[in-house]
Amino acid sequence: MLGLLIEFSKSAVLAVQEYVQLQVATIRGVFSRPFYFHDVVEQFDAIGIGSLTVVLLTGFFTGAVLALQSGITLDQFGARPFVGRLISASMIKELGPVLTGLMLAGRIGSGIAAELGSMVVTDQINALRALGTDPVRKLVVPRVLAGFFMTPVLTVISDTVGILGGWIVAVYQLGVASSLYWTSITEALYLQDAWMGIIKPFILGYVIVTIGCYVGLGTKGGTQGVGRSTTNAVVAASVAVIAVDYFVTRVLITLLY
Amino acid sequence: MPTFAIRDAETLERRSSPDRPAVVFKHVSLAFDGKAILRDISFTLLPGHTKIILGASGSGKSTILKLILGLLKPDGGEIWIHGSRVDRMPEAEMMKVRNHLGMVFQEGALFDSLTVGENVGYKLYEETDMPLDDVRRRVEEVLGFVRLSEHIEKMPSELSGGQRRRVAIARAMAFKPPTLLYDEATTGLDPITATTIDEEIVKLRDIENVSSIVVTHQLRDAFFVATHEAIRLGDQIEISPADAKKCDEAEFIMLKDGVLIFEGNAAELRASTDPYVQTFLS
Numbered sequence A: 001m002l003g004l005l006i007e008f009s010k011s012a013v014l015a016v017q018e019y020v021q022l023q024v025a026t027i028r029g030v031f032s033r034p035f036y037f038h039d040v041v042e043q044f045d046a047i048g049i050g051s052l053t054v055v056l057l058t059g060f061f062t063g064a065v066l067a068l069q070s071g072i073t074l075d076q077f078g079a080r081p082f083v084g085r086l087i088s089a090s091m092i093k094e095l096g097p098v099l100t101g102l103m104l105a106g107r108i109g110s111g112i113a114a115e116l117g118s119m120v121v122t123d124q125i126n127a128l129r130a131l132g133t134d135p136v137r138k139l140v141v142p143r144v145l146a147g148f149f150m151t152p153v154l155t156v157i158s159d160t161v162g163i164l165g166g167w168i169v170a171v172y173q174l175g176v177a178s179s180l181y182w183t184s185i186t187e188a189l190y191l192q193d194a195w196m197g198i199i200k201p202f203i204l205g206y207v208i209v210t211i212g213c214y215v216g217l218g219t220k221g222g223t224q225g226v227g228r229s230t231t232n233a234v235v236a237a238s239v240a241v242i243a244v245d246y247f248v249t250r251v252l253i254t255l256l257y
Numbered sequence B: 001m002p003t004f005a006i007r008d009a010e011t012l013e014r015r016s017s018p019d020r021p022a023v024v025f026k027h028v029s030l031a032f033d034g035k036a037i038l039r040d041i042s043f044t045l046l047p048g049h050t051k052i053i054l055g056a057s058g059s060g061k062s063t064i065l066k067l068i069l070g071l072l073k074p075d076g077g078e079i080w081i082h083g084s085r086v087d088r089m090p091e092a093e094m095m096k097v098r099n100h101l102g103m104v105f106q107e108g109a110l111f112d113s114l115t116v117g118e119n120v121g122y123k124l125y126e127e128t129d130m131p132l133d134d135v136r137r138r139v140e141e142v143l144g145f146v147r148l149s150e151h152i153e154k155m156p157s158e159l160s161g162g163q164r165r166r167v168a169i170a171r172a173m174a175f176k177p178p179t180l181l182y183d184e185a186t187t188g189l190d191p192i193t194a195t196t197i198d199e200e201i202v203k204l205r206d207i208e209n210v211s212s213i214v215v216t217h218q219l220r221d222a223f224f225v226a227t228h229e230a231i232r233l234g235d236q237i238e239i240s241p242a243d244a245k246k247c248d249e250a251e252f253i254m255l256k257d258g259v260l261i262f263e264g265n266a267a268e269l270r271a272s273t274d275p276y277v278q279t280f281l282s
């Protein structure tokens, strides 16, 4: 029993060490040559534009359902007209970043793990190295850059359509005046909230992509291994999104407020 | 094409120094998870010569090639590639040594997101500053060499198994490495296609003076490569049975469970009285 525990903690320490090493190599790859510019552009397109549909849909319906639910709650206090305040605050600070993060963990985390994993088991990663290319620079750096810079963009889009979704429900279902909705949206919005909402997705995007790359490159054992990696990447990235969100929020609250 | 011209000159210089072996293994050993995969392996590949590695499945043949490329590091012993010691070399430096080595992976390992032409020219496009027109010309040239010119725009998934192997050979030779490593380049192919690949190997060795390591468990192909030579006759390249001196430049190595149990030329292999070699040959 104790032996098993020691075994487990050993492998956990080793995994963390490898994960950190990958990040160091990635950051070094961002700031030194060779830099595969073409692959970076390709990944911005695949990760950014490719994720637009799911982000639009989740953002919209999150805002809409938020309006419905808070409408009921606010009615108890006769505060229905303030529905906009609740939506903007919760969408921009929490739900936008976290739900976008979760959707990206599912879409990008799994995609990266599957792609890199199948490159590992078919020796394509070895072939890259044999041809003189560092797989971290060629494959990991472009994906990490794309995740880091596109997640905030996608989050802002998600926030925007969320607020629009809330507006539709507020006006057409709750009967709140349109102008009242918009004033209460802006009234409740403090600068700190905006900062919180924009800093988080950078970190979440970075975490999702580095986990996908780490799990993908560590794939072992044929096609089955690729399946296992894909699942592991989604689970690990999703849990990480929620956990990292909590810790980042704590740090930002002490720093900003 | 200045950069490439310089590299060609270097390549020639490397090839023409007969005192500097292409590959040397000295008492190399390797274990995975406590299980010995290779034990005390020593051999030398001279420039322009051929090493043929025979052995049953799982005997460690692919592992030897991965050690040469530095994709794996040995637990003990020394590995020398064209005069540099690589068994402890850091990855960044290893990248330079890999310029001397072309590898044909066991399943081809073509990049399935790139076309045939992009696969073949990969190293020239991405890792050299050779002008694109010259790369294009070189890609067409090597695809012509393996007789796949008309497939340049296809994706690897649209090719047959034998065609994919030939693309893998074209990719490995495109940047003119002085040493080529072939991992089961003919396994699972019909005898006719296998012979065309054997002929490419012989042609590269004798016309381009490439040192080769040929891993296989197909004796037919092993003996074909060992006992034939390519001669240029005007525009034509002719493959014919080699004389005894040429045959001596091809050496066989037989592995059994990670141990080297035989080393010698084709005639010696046929004459061996070792029971395991006997079973393998029959």
Ligand SMILES: Nc1ncnc2c1ncn2[C@@H]1O[C@H](COP(=O)(O)OP(=O)(O)OP(=O)(O)O)[C@@H](O)[C@H]1O
Residues within 6 Å of the ligand: B032, B033, B037, B055, B056, B057, B058, B059, B060, B061, B062, B063, B064, B106, B217
């Ligand atoms: N990454 C690895 N981890 C653990 N064991 C490995 C690994 N790679 C290879 N092995 C083991 O090393 C041994 C030799 O493998 P290798 O691929 O060199 O065999 P081979 O001679 O090329 O066989 P084949 O003819 O089937 O290709 C096998 O027993 C294999 O199980």
Ligand SMILES: [Mg+2]
Residues within 6 Å of the ligand: B061, B062, B063, B106, B183, B184
């Ligand atoms: Mg093998």
